[in-house]
Amino acid sequence: MQYDLIIANGQVVTPEATFRAAVLVKEGKVAGFVSGDALPPARETYDASGLYVLPGLIDIHVHFRDPGLTYKEDFGTGSLAAAYGGITTVVDMPNVNPPTATVEAFQLKLAEASKKSYVDFGIVGVVFEENIGEIEKLADAGVVGFKIFMGETVGKLPAPSDGGIIEAMKVIARTGLRVGVHAENNQILRYYTEKLKAAGRTDPVAHVEGRPNIAEAECIARAIMFAEHAGAKLHIYHMSSREGVDLVAAAKRRGVDVSAETGPHYLLLDYTHMHKVGSMLKMNPPVRAKEDQQRLWEGLLDGTIEAVATDHSPHTLEEKLKDNIWEAIPGFCGVETSVPLMLTEVNKGRMTLNHYVKVASEGPARLFNMYPQKGCLRIGSDADFTIVDMNREGVIKAEALHSKSKVTPFDGFQVKGMPVSTIVRGKFVVRDGKLVGGPFGQLVRPVR
């Protein structure tokens, strides 16, 4: 049999092991693994000598802004940045215009993404109190999960009441999909923010002080209580606080199906970095103290946190760069910088490459029911690969990002360990650092 593609001579990395093997691809699927130098015939062979072959890495938290906010980003630019960043699948957030709250809005986004995306993508539906009746239809249409904004942190989207959250969770529980929450207690944020404004504060750190740890902690505790009550599978988006890690760990111990993600900014930066980059680092929830960073690493290593995700939130520089921190918009890019930043940490010995594969591919895929189509190197799985060179060094440059937005707090960061080739369903998107294919991204439908 002739294979379509063979990735030869690389070190294959799974959460459990690293071993030398050639990976065989046929019709977009993994078709086999063989050791040894004698390879079966193939239309194309990629020599991965000196490189590591990872299952395609997944970013479960991106805002590609399509449709409606495409002046910040669109599915084409966002997914191009993903591909350059070594990400083969993204999960896109629903707070766009129209919000992904109905099957119609889902189809609208799907149409745009199907035209433009360089990588595969899952779509998350949003739930407010008014569209609880849409949940099952959205699930049938193909969302991989749901998101609830607990509190009106995003402004435009109406937040459901606690009663609505419980009821929504009960309905979501029946779909077999996971519901993620933006967990910040709005009343606490607003209270402290108003106090700081009243005191005349406009400096960047005031934003952090206005969103104290208790605001996240309370909201995570409440979300867990509701999910436990409703029997729903819960995900904590962008967990940033030490208290969050403790709460999620305790809930897991008593058997609650709760998962969590954190991002490179929470793992690598703390709020003092604002003194250097100012409003560029404004994010909700904010980057916090060293103690939080430390506890997040512990949680990432001990299994409390299942996923690294970026909350890729592109904005224009005009929206972002303000002298008065309250006027700056929160969020920044992440999908293109996450892999090199995290590989750099692997090189520093903070985690194994195997564990990184677990939190950047397997974990994310499992949480949003994309496993084993995505998230693993297994015969029959999609032939998605992120091929990385652990010795390549570089510097992150804001202006070089492929996103429409050039906003990143990591500008100038040295990295060691970079993605070189990105393969989606057996086809190269990026090969040895150059764009060679696409856009041919497809929707990932969840296993239910």
Next chain:
Amino acid sequence: MQYDLIIANGQVVTPEATFRAAVLVKEGKVAGFVSGDALPPARETYDASGLYVLPGLIDIHVHFRDPGLTYKEDFGTGSLAAAYGGITTVVDMPNVNPPTATVEAFQLKLAEASKKSYVDFGIVGVVFEENIGEIEKLADAGVVGFKIFMGETVGKLPAPSDGGIIEAMKVIARTGLRVGVHAENNQILRYYTEKLKAAGRTDPVAHVEGRPNIAEAECIARAIMFAEHAGAKLHIYHMSSREGVDLVAAAKRRGVDVSAETGPHYLLLDYTHMHKVGSMLKMNPPVRAKEDQQRLWEGLLDGTIEAVATDHSPHTLEEKLKDNIWEAIPGFCGVETSVPLMLTEVNKGRMTLNHYVKVASEGPARLFNMYPQKGCLRIGSDADFTIVDMNREGVIKAEALHSKSKVTPFDGFQVKGMPVSTIVRGKFVVRDGKLVGGPFGQLVRPVR
């Protein structure tokens, strides 16, 4: 030396022991205890043969409606009912008109109560977001504690935001006083109530279904988290759910200073009693299921719940009796019926008389910093006594209540074990069932 009063021949009951002794009173204080039949000289001797002498019982949760809502009750009628019911000290709630949110309002209530009250009284201040600046002044003025309505359950009072609650708790923590919360999550109540209304439900049980256990549980969990964060001493008013008991017990185990009360209606009735008495039993939080009742008893016996209190909430029959449950006002009388109802349980063997003294006198006094002036039989303490006849039987009759309000779900209940004499600071208010003194009630100032 001549004593003012000797209570002779009775069985003295403390949380630790029951023993035969004469209690000596001088100048309104307990001046001694002596055994034996030879008694020192006294102006007056009360023969308590066959009776039990309890430290004055305390109801830490009454609404005497003064000032502003005196068509329902006033401090005169309320405290008269208390005296007949064997209660020597009450703690009055602040949701009156004007609410007890300022020193001026406190003084207004104090003036009324000082004129009219038959029993001693503590006053609780209310905290909203707007009067956080009054907290320390109220403490200096003499409140025994604070109350926060978490959510706008009472309608007229503006509820503080979660940020305001945290901030208020931080300030209260500095006063050394306890903050009690009405813990029901408003958003959940409203969501389910609206659903039931939309479904056309108007029957009494719909009120219970509209306030599910999770509404109380979530709010208690949140209050505990905030109090722990703020370092405040927390009290859970009218705890009604099994989940509440579990949460309070767990918080105590990890060292949080949280206390709880429950009431005779939660201990003796369940929601099915609504089929008999309809809207008469409407209460917030509602009387729940047998399983909740059972868990509350466990909590009362194992120390998780420190106090029995009635939430005495008088209303007119017109406000109360409605065919449509949503139109009926929540609340009913309790201060006069609590002691005989609970003594009946003692007679049934559900708890010892000693333990009842603990939860009806010592516990309440300790929680609101009135101990050891109140809440114990100790030399130097106030000579407050509730003298009870454990063999006397009777029937609770709504029309016989001394409150302005004749609203009780216990009408027709058989009791065995009744208060016969109520003594406040050495002076009889009720003697052998008849009013003989008062009004001479005084404010109890907290130990700080």
Next chain:
Amino acid sequence: MQYDLIIANGQVVTPEATFRAAVLVKEGKVAGFVSGDALPPARETYDASGLYVLPGLIDIHVHFRDPGLTYKEDFGTGSLAAAYGGITTVVDMPNVNPPTATVEAFQLKLAEASKKSYVDFGIVGVVFEENIGEIEKLADAGVVGFKIFMGETVGKLPAPSDGGIIEAMKVIARTGLRVGVHAENNQILRYYTEKLKAAGRTDPVAHVEGRPNIAEAECIARAIMFAEHAGAKLHIYHMSSREGVDLVAAAKRRGVDVSAETGPHYLLLDYTHMHKVGSMLKMNPPVRAKEDQQRLWEGLLDGTIEAVATDHSPHTLEEKLKDNIWEAIPGFCGVETSVPLMLTEVNKGRMTLNHYVKVASEGPARLFNMYPQKGCLRIGSDADFTIVDMNREGVIKAEALHSKSKVTPFDGFQVKGMPVSTIVRGKFVVRDGKLVGGPFGQLVRPVR
């Protein structure tokens, strides 16, 4: 009525409160408390101005060596030391000759003690595998509890097997009495001791190293497991290790009825004191590290440890003072020095006098079913008082001890806070530091 004795003008101390009152005594019992200066008539009045009146203090762990080992101590000398030390009741250990393993042996000891004792006393029975059949008879004869030596630490007494311990505990459970254990794992002691001997060690600290914490910890864990299995009330004698505190605290949290005592030597000394006093401090279990001392204090203050007891173990100086630590006999005097040593700690602010009364009188009385005859100041209780002067200073001198044995590691210790008068059932044994009465000690029979 004329009282036999009035203790006037003192500060009465209970676990809950300190208050000024005169204590009335009639026929050996507490007959009343009165405040004020006008006192009822009495045959005798003791002016306790400037002094504290404590309920008679209790030492639940003494070895008075009667019968059979009276060259070390007898009930006369031991109880005289107790009386001088402010102890009104002792509980005597059973490892004498014959051991208190039968009703006959119990009667033998009772006869000696009744003749000689200056203070009241409880007697503990010993259980080996062979006398399980005697347990109920001993209970009927009047022991206040049982002791099991887990392992042959005392040499002569045959230790029961683990099977025998379980079975004995099941039988003891039926008596309503508590079983205390000497908890050291013999196999571990012997293993490490042999290793140290083989290595040529003969210095005092080798004794400590030969009995590592794990030896006590394992044995306490096992005793708790067996008591929980058997439904027996368990007491841990002379707890010395931090691990012990943790184990007892955890068992209490899950509802096991386990109590513990520790002694002044564990609270005030650590093993480095051996460098000063050598074999004088040899004790089983040994005095350990500062960390253990710290954790024992925590346990004493938080209720994990209910009693301070001395393990008063008199020996001759010949038995005690040896160059080779293995040849010295373990144990030293404690009953006379405990109160001043602990009052000194009270004066330093390490605990309140109220809490000391709890762990030195109420707690001990409750554990061995002597409460409320002993252990409290309550009408009807025995008129046992320890009257202390918190300002009196002194120095502990070995040669001044009233025990036959002059062995103490505390020789030369400065104290502040000393017992001045010891009253047993209304009669002075020691008055203002001088022996004035006795011997008239009686057996305390347990409440069952």
Next chain:
Amino acid sequence: MQYDLIIANGQVVTPEATFRAAVLVKEGKVAGFVSGDALPPARETYDASGLYVLPGLIDIHVHFRDPGLTYKEDFGTGSLAAAYGGITTVVDMPNVNPPTATVEAFQLKLAEASKKSYVDFGIVGVVFEENIGEIEKLADAGVVGFKIFMGETVGKLPAPSDGGIIEAMKVIARTGLRVGVHAENNQILRYYTEKLKAAGRTDPVAHVEGRPNIAEAECIARAIMFAEHAGAKLHIYHMSSREGVDLVAAAKRRGVDVSAETGPHYLLLDYTHMHKVGSMLKMNPPVRAKEDQQRLWEGLLDGTIEAVATDHSPHTLEEKLKDNIWEAIPGFCGVETSVPLMLTEVNKGRMTLNHYVKVASEGPARLFNMYPQKGCLRIGSDADFTIVDMNREGVIKAEALHSKSKVTPFDGFQVKGMPVSTIVRGKFVVRDGKLVGGPFGQLVRPVR
């Protein structure tokens, strides 16, 4: 490239997944997996159509009696039974003659096994107090772990004291190997057994009563405490009690590295089966009650128990069949019956085939440091396979066992799901139910 062997057309089963693939073998190792029908060239292809290809199953607890007790079994007959039973690797116990307590004894057993064994094998060393000095040498020689008999349950082997166990564990901790314990408290067994004998009991169930749950529970608790103290990795052999599951689960939660195994007899039988098969079922520890069975299943499914192992203990029928239960020897065969019995449970839906692979291959290999040479299907791992037909039915017959011993309590049991082929390092031992190769078993050396 030509492969040595291809297992084609089967369903490959790992703990994580089941997928159709051909497994490629070269030089005794797994060399690849390919999907599709077109296969690379191979010297031999096995058609596994309709069959499941499992990683070679491992029995970590067998007594092959070599050397010294070969009248019961030898490595040839035992390993033949293993091969017929679908087991590709065994771990052999050390209580033979001479016991595997020295390098010499290890070499003696290794020589015999290397000559006779049909399957690969690990060897466990035994530790008494006397051979603690041999531990590191045994580790260097190649044992995969150590065993301590806590108590003299086996009679001939001297049990180490608790001190010796602690010391041995400290030394073993340094080797990186795991120490397993036979956990029964000897003193409890002996006590209750003597009582039953004294009462004249000789019936089979008396054996169970003489070894109550507390005997195992106490010993497991103690072993865990010692291992935690010593920093050793602990294994609980043949766990049989519900208390054991609770203790191991609690220890894991607090981070102790403790593992456990249970056997088919504990999972499928309870003590009432003794009424049918009498002394045939005598085993130490005994088969217990339904409640224990239930809890063991829970532990097996939730990860508390990592391994199914048989404690294969062959004896002659003469040793085994006795009217007086005390005269019968404990133990019976297991290595040949385990796989069909457990596959029958898989077919009943009690666990997935994937989970069975986890507890019968991956778990066992990991515990004794044989992973990933054994215990997984991974490129580079040994090409050990157990090929099973989940539809094949059969009946277990004692006389048909390939062991020297024909002792089994499962005689007559119906099974569905049977091993058909057993492949060790790429070579068939049993092919389609017939012996076709061997003996060529080799020692498995641990990864350290």
